Amino acid sequence: MDRAILSGGRAFSAFLFDMDGTLLSSVIAAERVWARWASGHGLDIDAFLPTIHGVRAIDTVRRWVPPGFDAEAEASKVTLAEIEDIDGIAQIAGAEAFLSSLPENRWGIVTSAPRALARRRLEAVGLPAPAVLITADDVTNGKPHPDCYRLAAQTLGFDASDCLVFEDAPAGISAGEQAGASVLVIRATHMHPLETAHPGIDDYDGLRVSVDADGSMRLHISND
Template sequence: MTSGPGRPDRMKYVLFDVDGTLIDAVSNQRRVWETWAERYGLDADEVYRVALRTRPMETFAQVAADRDPSECLALLHDLEDEDVRSGVYTAFHGASELLHGLPPGAWALVTSNYEHRVRGRFERTGLPVPEVIVDAAAVEEGKPSPVPYLQAAARLGALPADCLVIEDAPSGVRSGIRAGMTVWGVNAAAAVEGVHRHFASLREAVPHILAWTSGPRGSAAV
Protein backbone atom coordinates (compact mmCIF):
# COMPACT_ATOMS: atom_id res chain seq x y z
CA MET A 1 0.00 0.00 0.00
CA THR A 2 1.13 3.54 -0.63
CA SER A 3 0.84 6.41 1.79
CA GLY A 4 -0.93 9.66 1.03
CA PRO A 5 0.12 11.83 -1.92
CA GLY A 6 3.30 13.77 -1.38
CA ARG A 7 4.42 11.82 1.69
CA PRO A 8 8.10 10.79 1.67
CA ASP A 9 7.42 7.39 3.26
CA ARG A 10 5.56 6.00 0.27
CA MET A 11 6.67 2.50 -0.59
CA LYS A 12 8.81 2.17 -3.71
CA TYR A 13 8.64 -0.65 -6.24
CA VAL A 14 10.91 -2.36 -8.73
CA LEU A 15 9.56 -3.75 -12.02
CA PHE A 16 11.82 -6.20 -13.85
CA ASP A 17 12.00 -7.35 -17.41
CA VAL A 18 12.96 -11.06 -17.48
CA ASP A 19 14.89 -12.31 -20.53
CA GLY A 20 18.16 -10.47 -20.86
CA THR A 21 17.65 -8.71 -17.52
CA LEU A 22 17.33 -11.43 -14.87
CA ILE A 23 17.82 -14.56 -16.96
CA ASP A 24 20.32 -15.11 -19.76
CA ALA A 25 18.20 -16.76 -22.44
CA VAL A 26 20.04 -15.64 -25.59
CA SER A 27 21.38 -19.08 -26.50
CA ASN A 28 17.97 -20.62 -25.81
CA GLN A 29 16.16 -18.13 -28.02
CA ARG A 30 18.67 -18.63 -30.81
CA ARG A 31 18.33 -22.42 -30.59
CA VAL A 32 14.52 -22.22 -30.70
CA TRP A 33 14.54 -19.99 -33.77
CA GLU A 34 17.17 -22.14 -35.50
CA THR A 35 15.04 -25.24 -34.99
CA TRP A 36 11.96 -23.36 -36.17
CA ALA A 37 13.79 -22.23 -39.32
CA GLU A 38 15.01 -25.76 -40.06
CA ARG A 39 11.44 -27.11 -39.92
CA TYR A 40 10.53 -24.74 -42.76
CA GLY A 41 13.76 -25.12 -44.71
CA LEU A 42 14.78 -21.50 -44.06
CA ASP A 43 18.16 -19.92 -43.42
CA ALA A 44 18.53 -20.01 -39.63
CA ASP A 45 20.89 -17.04 -39.40
CA GLU A 46 18.59 -14.82 -41.44
CA VAL A 47 15.51 -15.87 -39.47
CA TYR A 48 17.22 -15.14 -36.16
CA ARG A 49 18.45 -11.77 -37.43
CA VAL A 50 14.87 -10.77 -38.26
CA ALA A 51 13.46 -12.26 -35.04
CA LEU A 52 15.80 -10.14 -32.92
CA ARG A 53 14.17 -6.92 -34.08
CA THR A 54 10.54 -7.91 -34.71
CA ARG A 55 7.67 -9.62 -32.95
CA PRO A 56 6.95 -13.24 -33.99
CA MET A 57 4.03 -12.46 -36.31
CA GLU A 58 6.11 -9.78 -38.02
CA THR A 59 8.99 -12.24 -38.33
CA PHE A 60 6.73 -14.80 -40.00
CA ALA A 61 5.47 -12.17 -42.45
CA GLN A 62 9.06 -11.38 -43.49
CA VAL A 63 10.66 -14.80 -43.62
CA ALA A 64 7.71 -17.16 -44.28
CA ALA A 65 5.05 -15.08 -46.00
CA ASP A 66 3.69 -18.15 -47.81
CA ARG A 67 3.03 -20.01 -44.57
CA ASP A 68 -0.01 -19.92 -42.28
CA PRO A 69 1.02 -17.52 -39.48
CA SER A 70 -1.08 -19.36 -36.91
CA GLU A 71 0.74 -22.59 -37.79
CA CYS A 72 4.08 -20.79 -37.54
CA LEU A 73 3.18 -19.44 -34.13
CA ALA A 74 1.95 -22.79 -32.85
CA LEU A 75 5.25 -24.43 -33.79
CA LEU A 76 7.23 -21.63 -32.17
CA HIS A 77 5.23 -21.98 -28.95
CA ASP A 78 5.76 -25.75 -28.92
CA LEU A 79 9.51 -25.29 -29.34
CA GLU A 80 9.66 -22.64 -26.62
CA ASP A 81 7.71 -24.82 -24.19
CA GLU A 82 10.02 -27.75 -24.87
CA ASP A 83 13.03 -25.51 -24.30
CA VAL A 84 11.68 -24.49 -20.90
CA ARG A 85 11.39 -28.18 -19.99
CA SER A 86 14.75 -29.33 -21.33
CA GLY A 87 16.96 -26.28 -21.98
CA VAL A 88 19.71 -25.01 -19.72
CA TYR A 89 19.06 -21.59 -18.20
CA THR A 90 21.32 -19.29 -16.22
CA ALA A 91 20.31 -16.41 -13.99
CA PHE A 92 22.54 -13.37 -14.30
CA HIS A 93 25.01 -12.97 -11.46
CA GLY A 94 23.35 -11.07 -8.63
CA ALA A 95 19.76 -11.89 -9.62
CA SER A 96 19.09 -14.25 -6.70
CA GLU A 97 20.63 -11.93 -4.12
CA LEU A 98 18.66 -9.01 -5.50
CA LEU A 99 15.24 -10.66 -5.65
CA HIS A 100 15.60 -12.25 -2.23
CA GLY A 101 16.69 -8.90 -0.83
CA LEU A 102 13.64 -6.95 -1.99
CA PRO A 103 10.65 -6.47 0.34
CA PRO A 104 7.76 -8.87 -0.39
CA GLY A 105 5.12 -7.20 -2.51
CA ALA A 106 7.54 -4.51 -3.67
CA TRP A 107 8.48 -5.97 -7.03
CA ALA A 108 6.98 -7.52 -10.14
CA LEU A 109 7.93 -9.08 -13.46
CA VAL A 110 6.90 -7.49 -16.76
CA THR A 111 7.65 -9.78 -19.68
CA SER A 112 6.82 -10.20 -23.34
CA ASN A 113 6.91 -13.96 -22.74
CA TYR A 114 4.19 -16.07 -21.12
CA GLU A 115 3.81 -16.64 -17.40
CA HIS A 116 4.08 -20.43 -17.49
CA ARG A 117 7.46 -20.16 -19.25
CA VAL A 118 8.68 -17.55 -16.80
CA ARG A 119 7.71 -19.74 -13.87
CA GLY A 120 9.45 -22.70 -15.50
CA ARG A 121 12.66 -20.72 -16.01
CA PHE A 122 12.58 -19.34 -12.49
CA GLU A 123 12.10 -22.82 -11.09
CA ARG A 124 15.08 -24.05 -13.15
CA THR A 125 17.30 -21.21 -11.90
CA GLY A 126 16.10 -21.09 -8.29
CA LEU A 127 14.81 -17.52 -8.45
CA PRO A 128 11.83 -16.49 -6.30
CA VAL A 129 8.56 -15.71 -8.07
CA PRO A 130 6.67 -12.52 -7.15
CA GLU A 131 2.94 -12.16 -6.67
CA VAL A 132 2.58 -9.98 -9.77
CA ILE A 133 3.61 -11.12 -13.25
CA VAL A 134 2.41 -9.17 -16.28
CA ASP A 135 2.94 -11.36 -19.34
CA ALA A 136 2.07 -11.27 -23.04
CA ALA A 137 -1.41 -12.64 -22.39
CA ALA A 138 -2.22 -9.97 -19.81
CA VAL A 139 -2.13 -6.98 -22.18
CA GLU A 140 -3.32 -6.18 -25.68
CA GLU A 141 -0.43 -3.79 -26.24
CA GLY A 142 3.08 -5.04 -25.53
CA LYS A 143 6.32 -3.11 -25.12
CA PRO A 144 7.17 -0.39 -26.18
CA SER A 145 3.63 0.59 -25.17
CA PRO A 146 3.49 1.80 -21.55
CA VAL A 147 0.55 -0.54 -20.88
CA PRO A 148 2.51 -3.50 -19.45
CA TYR A 149 4.36 -1.42 -16.88
CA LEU A 150 1.29 0.62 -15.99
CA GLN A 151 -0.65 -2.59 -15.40
CA ALA A 152 2.08 -3.92 -13.12
CA ALA A 153 2.03 -0.71 -11.10
CA ALA A 154 -1.75 -0.81 -10.80
CA ARG A 155 -1.71 -4.42 -9.61
CA LEU A 156 0.89 -3.52 -6.98
CA GLY A 157 -1.08 -0.48 -5.87
CA ALA A 158 1.81 1.78 -6.87
CA LEU A 159 2.07 5.18 -8.51
CA PRO A 160 4.26 5.28 -11.64
CA ALA A 161 6.50 7.87 -9.96
CA ASP A 162 7.29 5.32 -7.25
CA CYS A 163 8.40 2.63 -9.70
CA LEU A 164 11.89 1.76 -10.91
CA VAL A 165 12.07 -0.26 -14.14
CA ILE A 166 15.06 -2.53 -14.81
CA GLU A 167 15.48 -3.30 -18.51
CA ASP A 168 18.04 -4.40 -21.08
CA ALA A 169 16.25 -3.70 -24.38
CA PRO A 170 15.23 -0.49 -26.19
CA SER A 171 11.55 -1.46 -26.46
CA GLY A 172 11.36 -2.10 -22.72
CA VAL A 173 13.16 1.11 -21.90
CA ARG A 174 10.69 3.08 -24.03
CA SER A 175 7.80 1.28 -22.34
CA GLY A 176 8.98 2.25 -18.87
CA ILE A 177 9.70 5.85 -19.82
CA ARG A 178 6.30 6.25 -21.48
CA ALA A 179 4.74 4.92 -18.28
CA GLY A 180 6.31 7.82 -16.38
CA MET A 181 8.72 5.64 -14.42
CA THR A 182 12.43 5.80 -13.68
CA VAL A 183 14.31 3.37 -15.93
CA TRP A 184 17.73 1.85 -15.37
CA GLY A 185 19.48 -0.21 -18.04
CA VAL A 186 21.58 -3.32 -17.37
CA ASN A 187 23.61 -5.99 -19.17
CA ALA A 188 24.75 -3.89 -22.11
CA ALA A 189 28.11 -2.42 -23.00
CA ALA A 190 26.50 0.91 -23.90
CA ALA A 191 23.50 2.68 -22.41
CA VAL A 192 20.20 2.29 -24.19
CA GLU A 193 18.87 5.67 -25.28
CA GLY A 194 16.63 7.23 -22.66
CA VAL A 195 17.72 5.35 -19.53
CA HIS A 196 18.16 7.42 -16.40
CA ARG A 197 21.10 5.31 -15.30
CA HIS A 198 23.19 2.57 -16.93
CA PHE A 199 25.01 -0.45 -15.53
CA ALA A 200 27.15 -2.79 -17.60
CA SER A 201 25.85 -5.76 -15.60
CA LEU A 202 23.00 -6.65 -13.27
CA ARG A 203 25.55 -7.51 -10.58
CA GLU A 204 26.84 -3.92 -10.68
CA ALA A 205 23.30 -2.59 -10.29
CA VAL A 206 22.26 -4.78 -7.33
CA PRO A 207 23.37 -2.55 -4.41
CA HIS A 208 21.97 0.54 -6.11
CA ILE A 209 18.57 -1.11 -6.69
CA LEU A 210 18.38 -2.28 -3.09
CA ALA A 211 19.39 1.18 -1.87
CA TRP A 212 16.76 2.79 -4.09
CA THR A 213 13.95 0.83 -2.46
CA SER A 214 14.89 2.19 0.96
CA GLY A 215 16.10 5.67 -0.01
CA PRO A 216 14.14 8.94 -0.20
CA ARG A 217 11.54 9.04 -2.94
CA GLY A 218 12.70 10.99 -5.98
CA SER A 219 16.35 9.96 -5.77
CA ALA A 220 16.12 7.23 -8.44
CA ALA A 221 17.33 9.20 -11.44
CA VAL A 222 20.55 10.38 -9.84
Protein backbone atom coordinates (compact mmCIF):
# COMPACT_ATOMS: atom_id res chain seq x y z
CA MET A 1 0.00 0.00 0.00
CA ASP A 2 1.40 3.38 -1.03
CA ARG A 3 0.74 5.38 2.13
CA ALA A 4 2.70 8.31 0.67
CA ILE A 5 -0.40 9.14 -1.39
CA LEU A 6 -2.24 10.38 1.70
CA SER A 7 0.67 12.03 3.46
CA GLY A 8 1.84 14.49 0.81
CA GLY A 9 4.79 12.30 -0.14
CA ARG A 10 3.72 11.85 -3.75
CA ALA A 11 2.93 14.58 -6.27
CA PHE A 12 0.49 14.01 -9.14
CA SER A 13 -0.01 15.92 -12.36
CA ALA A 14 -3.77 15.32 -12.35
CA PHE A 15 -6.62 13.68 -10.44
CA LEU A 16 -9.07 11.46 -12.34
CA PHE A 17 -12.37 10.69 -10.63
CA ASP A 18 -14.87 7.97 -11.27
CA MET A 19 -18.39 9.33 -10.67
CA ASP A 20 -20.93 6.84 -9.29
CA GLY A 21 -19.83 5.59 -5.88
CA THR A 22 -16.83 7.90 -5.92
CA LEU A 23 -18.20 11.46 -6.14
CA LEU A 24 -21.87 10.68 -5.69
CA SER A 25 -23.99 7.82 -4.45
CA SER A 26 -26.48 6.56 -7.01
CA VAL A 27 -26.66 2.92 -5.97
CA ILE A 28 -30.27 3.05 -4.75
CA ALA A 29 -31.58 4.66 -7.94
CA ALA A 30 -29.42 2.56 -10.25
CA GLU A 31 -30.37 -0.72 -8.62
CA ARG A 32 -34.05 0.27 -8.66
CA VAL A 33 -33.94 0.83 -12.43
CA TRP A 34 -31.82 -2.21 -13.20
CA ALA A 35 -33.93 -4.48 -10.96
CA ARG A 36 -36.99 -3.60 -13.04
CA TRP A 37 -35.08 -4.36 -16.23
CA ALA A 38 -33.74 -7.65 -14.86
CA SER A 39 -37.19 -8.71 -13.70
CA GLY A 40 -38.57 -8.05 -17.16
CA HIS A 41 -35.96 -10.40 -18.60
CA GLY A 42 -36.49 -13.16 -16.04
CA LEU A 43 -33.07 -12.74 -14.43
CA ASP A 44 -32.11 -13.61 -10.86
CA ILE A 45 -32.05 -10.08 -9.42
CA ASP A 46 -29.86 -10.96 -6.43
CA ALA A 47 -27.23 -12.46 -8.73
CA PHE A 48 -27.59 -9.73 -11.33
CA LEU A 49 -27.40 -6.46 -9.36
CA PRO A 50 -23.81 -6.84 -8.05
CA THR A 51 -22.61 -7.01 -11.68
CA ILE A 52 -23.89 -3.60 -12.80
CA HIS A 53 -21.55 -1.33 -10.86
CA GLY A 54 -18.60 0.40 -12.47
CA VAL A 55 -19.26 -0.83 -16.01
CA ARG A 56 -21.13 0.50 -19.03
CA ALA A 57 -24.82 -0.31 -19.48
CA ILE A 58 -24.13 -1.80 -22.90
CA ASP A 59 -21.58 -4.19 -21.41
CA THR A 60 -24.01 -5.26 -18.69
CA VAL A 61 -26.75 -5.90 -21.22
CA ARG A 62 -24.46 -7.87 -23.53
CA ARG A 63 -23.35 -10.00 -20.60
CA TRP A 64 -26.87 -10.98 -19.56
CA VAL A 65 -29.23 -11.05 -22.54
CA PRO A 66 -29.20 -13.99 -24.94
CA PRO A 67 -28.14 -13.67 -28.58
CA GLY A 68 -30.73 -12.05 -30.80
CA PHE A 69 -31.61 -9.17 -28.48
CA ASP A 70 -30.87 -5.62 -29.58
CA ALA A 71 -28.36 -4.82 -26.85
CA GLU A 72 -27.98 -1.18 -27.93
CA ALA A 73 -31.73 -0.61 -27.71
CA GLU A 74 -31.96 -2.32 -24.32
CA ALA A 75 -29.08 -0.26 -22.92
CA SER A 76 -30.69 2.94 -24.22
CA LYS A 77 -33.95 2.07 -22.44
CA VAL A 78 -32.11 1.59 -19.17
CA THR A 79 -30.18 4.85 -19.59
CA LEU A 80 -33.37 6.82 -20.25
CA ALA A 81 -34.95 5.29 -17.15
CA GLU A 82 -31.89 6.24 -15.09
CA ILE A 83 -32.00 9.82 -16.37
CA GLU A 84 -35.61 10.05 -15.21
CA ASP A 85 -35.04 8.40 -11.83
CA ILE A 86 -32.68 10.43 -9.63
CA ASP A 87 -34.50 9.91 -6.34
CA GLY A 88 -32.01 9.17 -3.57
CA ILE A 89 -28.89 10.35 -5.40
CA ALA A 90 -26.52 12.32 -3.14
CA GLN A 91 -23.00 13.68 -2.96
CA ILE A 92 -20.27 11.74 -1.20
CA ALA A 93 -19.44 13.75 1.93
CA GLY A 94 -16.97 16.55 1.23
CA ALA A 95 -16.85 15.96 -2.54
CA GLU A 96 -18.00 19.42 -3.64
CA ALA A 97 -15.58 21.28 -1.37
CA PHE A 98 -12.70 19.05 -2.41
CA LEU A 99 -13.34 19.45 -6.14
CA SER A 100 -13.64 23.22 -5.68
CA SER A 101 -10.16 23.28 -4.18
CA LEU A 102 -8.51 21.76 -7.27
CA PRO A 103 -6.94 23.69 -10.16
CA GLU A 104 -9.45 23.60 -13.05
CA ASN A 105 -7.01 22.18 -15.58
CA ARG A 106 -5.78 19.37 -13.32
CA TRP A 107 -8.77 17.09 -12.87
CA GLY A 108 -11.43 15.25 -14.78
CA ILE A 109 -14.22 12.72 -14.40
CA VAL A 110 -14.07 9.28 -16.00
CA THR A 111 -17.38 7.43 -15.81
CA SER A 112 -19.02 4.35 -17.27
CA ALA A 113 -22.27 6.31 -17.54
CA PRO A 114 -23.31 7.82 -20.88
CA ARG A 115 -22.73 11.58 -21.11
CA ALA A 116 -26.40 12.56 -20.74
CA LEU A 117 -26.76 10.48 -17.57
CA ALA A 118 -23.47 11.73 -16.14
CA ARG A 119 -24.47 15.37 -16.58
CA ARG A 120 -27.94 14.67 -15.16
CA ARG A 121 -26.55 13.10 -12.00
CA LEU A 122 -23.87 15.73 -11.46
CA GLU A 123 -26.45 18.48 -11.85
CA ALA A 124 -28.88 16.68 -9.52
CA VAL A 125 -26.37 16.69 -6.64
CA GLY A 126 -24.84 20.10 -7.39
CA LEU A 127 -21.40 18.94 -8.44
CA PRO A 128 -19.52 20.77 -11.21
CA ALA A 129 -18.99 19.13 -14.57
CA PRO A 130 -15.28 19.47 -15.41
CA ALA A 131 -13.86 20.48 -18.75
CA VAL A 132 -12.62 16.91 -19.15
CA LEU A 133 -15.55 14.49 -18.81
CA ILE A 134 -14.86 11.06 -20.30
CA THR A 135 -17.98 8.90 -20.54
CA ALA A 136 -19.18 5.60 -21.95
CA ASP A 137 -19.78 7.44 -25.23
CA ASP A 138 -16.09 8.26 -25.66
CA VAL A 139 -14.50 4.79 -25.68
CA THR A 140 -14.99 1.52 -27.48
CA ASN A 141 -13.80 -0.56 -24.55
CA GLY A 142 -15.21 0.39 -21.16
CA LYS A 143 -13.88 -0.38 -17.69
CA PRO A 144 -12.08 -2.62 -16.68
CA HIS A 145 -10.16 -1.72 -19.86
CA PRO A 146 -7.77 1.21 -19.30
CA ASP A 147 -8.78 3.21 -22.39
CA CYS A 148 -10.96 5.72 -20.52
CA TYR A 149 -8.31 6.69 -17.98
CA ARG A 150 -5.61 6.91 -20.62
CA LEU A 151 -7.85 9.17 -22.72
CA ALA A 152 -8.62 11.44 -19.77
CA ALA A 153 -4.96 11.80 -18.86
CA GLN A 154 -4.03 12.49 -22.49
CA THR A 155 -6.78 15.08 -22.82
CA LEU A 156 -5.46 16.89 -19.76
CA GLY A 157 -1.97 16.75 -21.26
CA PHE A 158 -0.39 14.17 -18.96
CA ASP A 159 0.61 10.54 -18.87
CA ALA A 160 -1.66 8.27 -16.85
CA SER A 161 1.32 7.15 -14.78
CA ASP A 162 1.52 10.70 -13.38
CA CYS A 163 -2.16 10.70 -12.35
CA LEU A 164 -4.12 9.57 -9.32
CA VAL A 165 -7.36 7.70 -9.98
CA PHE A 166 -10.18 7.92 -7.43
CA GLU A 167 -12.32 4.77 -7.68
CA ASP A 168 -14.75 2.61 -5.76
CA ALA A 169 -15.49 -0.46 -7.89
CA PRO A 170 -13.29 -3.40 -8.94
CA ALA A 171 -13.77 -2.71 -12.66
CA GLY A 172 -12.63 0.90 -12.29
CA ILE A 173 -9.75 0.00 -9.99
CA SER A 174 -8.54 -2.49 -12.59
CA ALA A 175 -8.87 0.14 -15.33
CA GLY A 176 -6.75 2.58 -13.32
CA GLU A 177 -4.14 -0.07 -12.62
CA GLN A 178 -3.90 -1.12 -16.26
CA ALA A 179 -3.58 2.51 -17.31
CA GLY A 180 -0.51 2.75 -15.08
CA ALA A 181 -2.05 5.26 -12.66
CA SER A 182 -1.96 5.24 -8.89
CA VAL A 183 -5.31 4.45 -7.27
CA LEU A 184 -7.11 5.75 -4.18
CA VAL A 185 -10.22 3.79 -3.16
CA ILE A 186 -13.32 5.65 -1.95
CA ARG A 187 -15.22 3.43 0.50
CA ALA A 188 -18.32 5.60 1.09
CA THR A 189 -20.78 3.25 -0.63
CA HIS A 190 -19.12 -0.06 0.21
CA MET A 191 -21.50 -2.38 2.04
CA HIS A 192 -18.75 -4.98 2.42
CA PRO A 193 -14.96 -4.61 2.72
CA LEU A 194 -13.14 -4.51 -0.61
CA GLU A 195 -9.90 -6.44 -0.69
CA THR A 196 -7.32 -4.18 -2.32
CA ALA A 197 -3.68 -3.24 -1.97
CA HIS A 198 -4.52 0.42 -2.64
CA PRO A 199 -5.01 3.00 0.12
CA GLY A 200 -8.57 4.09 0.81
CA ILE A 201 -10.66 6.74 2.54
CA ASP A 202 -14.30 6.78 3.59
CA ASP A 203 -15.09 10.18 2.04
CA TYR A 204 -13.55 13.60 1.30
CA ASP A 205 -14.05 15.17 4.72
CA GLY A 206 -10.63 16.00 6.11
CA LEU A 207 -8.91 15.57 2.75
CA ARG A 208 -7.07 18.56 1.34
CA VAL A 209 -4.69 19.30 -1.51
CA SER A 210 -1.55 21.38 -1.77
CA VAL A 211 -0.20 22.60 -5.11
CA ASP A 212 3.51 22.65 -5.93
CA ALA A 213 5.17 25.42 -7.92
CA ASP A 214 4.90 23.35 -11.12
CA GLY A 215 1.15 22.83 -10.60
CA SER A 216 1.37 19.22 -9.44
CA MET A 217 -0.81 18.25 -6.48
CA ARG A 218 -0.29 16.45 -3.17
CA LEU A 219 -2.93 14.96 -0.89
CA HIS A 220 -3.06 15.43 2.87
CA ILE A 221 -5.48 14.13 5.48
CA SER A 222 -6.38 16.25 8.47
CA ASN A 223 -4.52 14.16 11.02
CA ASP A 224 -1.19 14.27 9.11
